[in-house]
Amino acid sequence: MNNNPFANTNSVIKRRENPRGKYAQLNTEDLLDAVKLSAHSSHRGDLDILLEIFLDRYNEKQTALDQLNQNLEEKIQIQLKLAQDAQKRYEQQAKMAAMGEMMDAVAHQWKQPLNAISMMSDMLVDDFSSELVNQDYLDEFSQDIQTQIQHMVSTLTEFRNFFRPKETKESFGIKRSLSSVLVLINDEFMKNNINIHIESDQEVLIFGIENEFKHLVLNIINNAKDAFNEQDLKVRDIYINFLKTEDKISLTIKDNAGGIPSKVIQHIFKPEVTTKTDGKGTGIGLYMSTQIAEKLGGTLSVKNVEDGAMFSLEIAF
Numbered sequence: 264m265n266n267n268p269f270a271n272t273n274s275v276i277k278r279r280e281n282p283r284g285k286y287a288q289l290n291t292e293d294l295l296d297a298v299k300l301s302a303h304s305s306h307r308g309d310l311d312i313l314l315e316i317f318l319d320r321y322n323e324k325q326t327a328l329d330q331l332n333q334n335l336e337e338k339i340q341i342q343l344k345l346a347q348d349a350q351k352r353y354e355q356q357a358k359m360a361a362m363g364e365m366m367d368a369v370a371h372q373w374k375q376p377l378n379a380i381s382m383m384s385d386m387l388v389d390d391f392s393s394e395l396v397n398q399d400y401l402d403e404f405s406q407d408i409q410t411q412i413q414h415m416v417s418t419l420t421e422f423r424n425f426f427r428p429k430e431t432k433e434s435f436g437i438k439r440s441l442s443s444v445l446v447l448i449n450d451e452f453m454k455n456n457i458n459i460h461i462e463s464d465q466e467v468l469i470f471g472i473e474n475e476f477k478h479l480v481l482n483i484i485n486n487a488k489d490a491f492n493e494q495d496l497k498v499r500d501i502y503i504n505f506l507k508t509e510d511k512i513s514l515t516i517k518d519n520a521g522g523i524p525s526k527v528i529q530h531i532f533k534p535e536v537t538t539k540t541d542g543k544g545t546g547i548g549l550y551m552s553t554q555i556a557e558k559l560g561g562t563l564s565v566k567n568v569e570d571g572a573m574f575s576l577e578i579a580f
Contacts (some may be wrong), residue, residue, distance in 0.1 A: 272350045350528035350554075356547045367451065369422050372417055376411035383407060385562055423475070435473040436466045437505045437514065444477050448484070455488055457499040467507045469578060471559040479555045479563070483516045483574050490520035490572075512561075516578040517570060522567035531565060 286309070288296055294313060301309045318506060362434045390396050421443055441461055452459060469476070484501055498519065505514040523531060530536045534550040556563035561578035 286313055289520060291320070314530060321357065344551045349534075353547050353551060366422075369418055369447065373415050373418065376414050379411050380408060417446060429472055431473055432471050433472050433473070434468045435476070436468055437476075437512075438463065438466045440473055440476055441480065441503060444480050444484075448481070452484075455492065455499070456497075457488055457491060457501060459484065459501045459503065461503045461505070463505045465503050469512055469559065475555045475558065478551045479576070480516070482552045485515075486548065487518040487520050487572075490518070494521045496520060510580055515573055517568060518572040519569070519571040521570065522572050523565065525567075528565065528567065528572075532563070 286294065289297060294316065294434050298310065303315065326388060383404065391402065409580065423572050424443075438461065445461075480503075487501050496519070500519050502517045503515070504517075505512070507513075531551045532549050534547060536550075552578070553563045556576055559576075559578055561576055564573065565572055565574045567573075
């Protein structure tokens, strides 16, 4: 006697005629139903065919998915390359714009000592004719000439350092760095009747690439200069403050140039957004300033205050 309860001597395992052709046209849901029916019918021999069809479809889907992933990775790489190229283009545009502005500043910085040297040479000729030239006169004349030349050399040195590529991060003083920027733009801002007030006395050290920090400051104060000129304002002041607390370093640059239009201020740090008239701004400077702020480990923000705008750089410890 057979005690196996699962044994059924009367059952016959059959296979349908051409089962692959029959099942191959079914969708996945119908295939699952066919599996259930075959498992409980006399056509259980069809199960291996059904499983093969499932496996083939799985492999097809997996191949398609792999191809999709590969295409997606390629698209990501392409977009990443485009973004990197755009970033380099923005950096180059910002550098060229800054260089143009700095060359104007240097030209103004040199104009005064060159005029002084020209006047002194004329005086020397006249005084020599009047027999007023002696050793003391020549010593004083030489000292005055050297003073003017040293001013020009200092300006040129700051200009060269400003655009010298440097990727090494190091500690530098905010106050000293601001003073270097003022050496470059002092005459230009005086010509535009703009007063820059550095209101913090105590030096504060930050860690980063100093030239990039100078670019950030220069972008902001040059924007203020342009705003003053566009608004044709008479009283023109820029106030710079910096402070170190227990958890952060803060730098604020505030002007009284009328502020930033409300429809622009929330987009002001996006590339190619500018408040200037057509052809007078690239819209790159402030975008690059935000990138520099991030490299310094901080954030750059702006808000309208009183009769102007205030930019704030905050670097948390």
